[in-house]
Amino acid sequence: MLELRHVSKRFSGIPAVDDVSFSARPGEVTGYLGPNGSGKSTTMKMITGLIERSAGHIVFQGKPIEENLIAYKRRMGYVPEEPYLYTHLSGLEYLTMVAQLRDLPARQSGTRIDGMLRLFSLHDDRHASISGYSKGMRQKVLLIAALMHNPQLILLDEPFSGLDVGSSLVLRSLIRELAARGKVVLFSSHELDTVERICSRVVILHHGKLVADDSIERLRSLMELPTLEQIFSQLAVEQDTESTARQIADLIDA
Amino acid sequence: MQFTNSSPKTVDLLELEHLYRSFRGIPAIEDVSFKMAPGEIVGFLGPNGAGKSTTVKIITGMLRPNDGRVLFEGQDIAKDMVAFRAAFGYVPEEAHLYSYLSGLEYLQLVGRLRGLEEELLETKATRLLKLLNLESWQYSPISSYSKGMRQRVLIAAALLHDPKLLIFDEPLSGLDVVTMRLFRDLLELLAAQGKAVLYISHVLEVVEQVCNRVIVIAKGRVLADARPADLAKLMSLPNLESVFAQLVQQQDTRTVAQEMVEVMQIGHR
């Protein structure tokens, strides 16, 4: 189980994340939502150990992560939102490098990588340079790199971006399958329909604070709103998009 | 099986006539035809490798078809590419931009390339950036923008010259919830203004809500061209996703997912 206990982060005194506490349990897919500027990506970076918290603790399977950050990273798989890759390598070279850096036995990792490349329909292009890959292909490389070491904690930030329908559906099933096998899955996205389908619980951030942390059914009955999108709009959206859209349309016409 | 239910006879803005294109002898698209009327939002769906991007490249003039033609307002675009280019706006799927330029500089570049008058360009560019919540960052280089911000710059660039035809390839990708809503409201208004929108996406739920018509393409051929509701009814399937899965003979994703987890755990220690 992953727990955040009173986690805060300040940038030059301004709190980006303010006293956030929630937990993500094994066997569940926890959705993680928030508009831009809500502190969502900052929290994600803290969970992945990329930046340090100003206050509070992040605890995984009972141990605070800073106790042994390297051991924690061994059991964590992270798919970031922005696809940072070494583009001068081929897909296979990059994945092999990651496997080696993760200290996986060569033969095993070779088989795993090969199998996953096939299942993601990337096998034919594995020797081509990543600089020539489409967005979807890069996303698949990131996914394989994050899953190849059979992590216990899986963090996904907009993992569907760039994937075509077929791969999206496969990924959707994959996420459910991973949760079913007892892993902790934290899934962040702006596509609320997808979140609604996959996740059992959601955590919603707004202005750095937690505004919801519940199962979707309970939220629906509590707020008497049928869809996650409406719940989210109520809790975290402030802009009147219709009038802005009208202004844009008028401006273009000028 | 062909499921067509085209719109009633109005002046078509865009018409694709029997397009054929092959690469090194292998056909990428065969006999692709459809029409778009002003005010329509047409969804364009298909798995990867189906010929979607080839069709879009032909429409935007980056590729020439081996056979068939594209008509804009009745005229073959190959005869007057310049006039056609002035009338369409395109947001590609991958947001490739000159990232060392600032948001405003990029819009100025596009506006000047399109021959927009300086003052008008200045007004439009700054106000568009403001309406899309990019005002505070209009002078920062695009390299520092998030994916969603780059997407917004591209959307602004496509709208600057008041085009009649808009082609959006995965326009919501990277956008946050608020901007997604804004964009969808905007699409409705643009369609109401009489523009035609070609909307390419993999997010079927949104396509179902936004588009008047959908065109499904697979293995280089058009398989369906009808309203989403009509399609679902015709095929006795509950939603667009199942329609799509059936048309495209999607593999059983559950099995694939299970296989994948097995592979992940090979030699589990």
Place this chain on the structure above:
Amino acid sequence: MHKLINKLAARLPLDFRILYHQFLLRVVDLESLSIQADIVGYLGQFSGVLIMLSLLHAMVTYIGYLTFSAPADRLAFCWHMEHYLISTTMLVVGLITVISWDAAFPDRRDVMVLSPLPIAPRTILFAKITAAAAVLGLAIVTLNAASGIVLPLLLGTQPGPALDFIQSFAAYWFTILAASAFLYGSILTIQGFTALVLPRRIFLRLSAILQLAAFGLFLGVYFAQPLLTDPVSLADPRNRWILASSPSYWFFALFNQLNGSWPAQFSWLASRAWIALGLTVTGAASSLLLCYIHTMKKTVEEPDLVPGAGGLHCMPPFGNSLQTAVALFSIRSLTRSRQHRVAFAFYLAFVFALALSLLRGELATPAPAPVSMDLLISAFLMMFFAVAGLRNVFALPISLTANWVLRTTQLRPSEDYIAATRRTLLLLAVAPIWLLSFALSFRFKPIPQVAIHLAVLALLGGILAELCLIGFYKVPFTCSYLPGKANIQLVFWGFVIVMIAFVVPAAQFELTALAVPLKAAFMLSALGALFWALWIFNRHRAKSAVLYFEEIPDPLITTLGLSV
């Protein structure tokens, strides 16, 4: 030997080895090059060139040594060669440092890719430093391979014990390594401390300026420093300030001190070398350590976006909207892309060196001076390097995947785009050089001759621009570059050789023509006619040209061999 290295290497931790290999490939920042280059091939070619150079040095040293018979002359010659070898090594190290400017520090991508992996940050640090040091080490060793044996050998045969060879050899290599460490260390120190102290956005801007400044400094000092290796000049109090501030002389002194052949009165120079070495090594080490602890976090922690200040966005129009668009795009691409800046700086360095040598010569004579060959030759060569250099840089692509926007907005005929490119070339190369010459010309008399010279220069600039643009039917920086197009460099250097052969007689002709009005008129009209003819020729061909974004050369160009 190979097996031994492999065995030793196998003892190092695996992640270090993997990262070292990755970073080695990226030392020369090849990722930002759009050319799919073969790294090992490049390194191989590069070392090959340096070894050839070293053999050349060794030969020159040996032959030069033999031409002198008196021991005093021989010693003087050896000292001269020592200094030359030291300062050349420092130049090469300096240039490599400039080209691999950020290789020692992790960039955002490294942090984002490697942080989620179970690797200790210090492994990343050591791997990066080792990779950078490996490339530098390779350069130093290959450059001094031959000369590093010949010179100590020759020095060792001076009257003295046989052990002198070993001492000279050790002294030579120690000095070379110390001088390189000094140079590299000072760059690292400056980079490290500025990264520490400044906010990241300002640091990145400053870093770009520093890179160019370093480039100019290294080249300038190398070409402009006077030769002071004989004891008379060394003792001369007037030269003391030059010696005191010139690192190549410090290390020259160090070498001789270690070699045991340095007079005691000059030991202050050698101690400077020791102090400098100590300072830069500690400075570099501490800045790197602090950087890794501090900056790696800064890179990630800084909120991704900082509202920027409005830059110079009120630029004057450069003509119609297309011309303005292309000109501004070219200026911004040139100034904001590191690789293009450095490439252009390479050509500008020649301009700079020429202007400097001219100024140095003319500063000696009192103003105003009569129009001389120096002025004419340097003006021609500056114009040539600027125009041809910029044209070469225009062929280097930038963000190729983003050029779809140019293709889908091609609303005007190709000739308008080509005209816009011409205008940009004139604006960015011909105009600045002409203005520079104009400024320099105030020192010369008589005014009518100077005026005619400036007119000739303007016409020459136009002619060069038209020549460079034959077959160049693209928007600057937007066309792909075929791999293996090494002949572009061959063509350029071929032109340089032709130019150098041709420039002296041409300058002589002009000098005589300036004095005789009739000849001057003839010269001007001939140049004018040539310019006009080329202009018409290019315009005519542009009408039927197609703007291209992928490298498919025009058949005419391939047959003429003018290539890219």
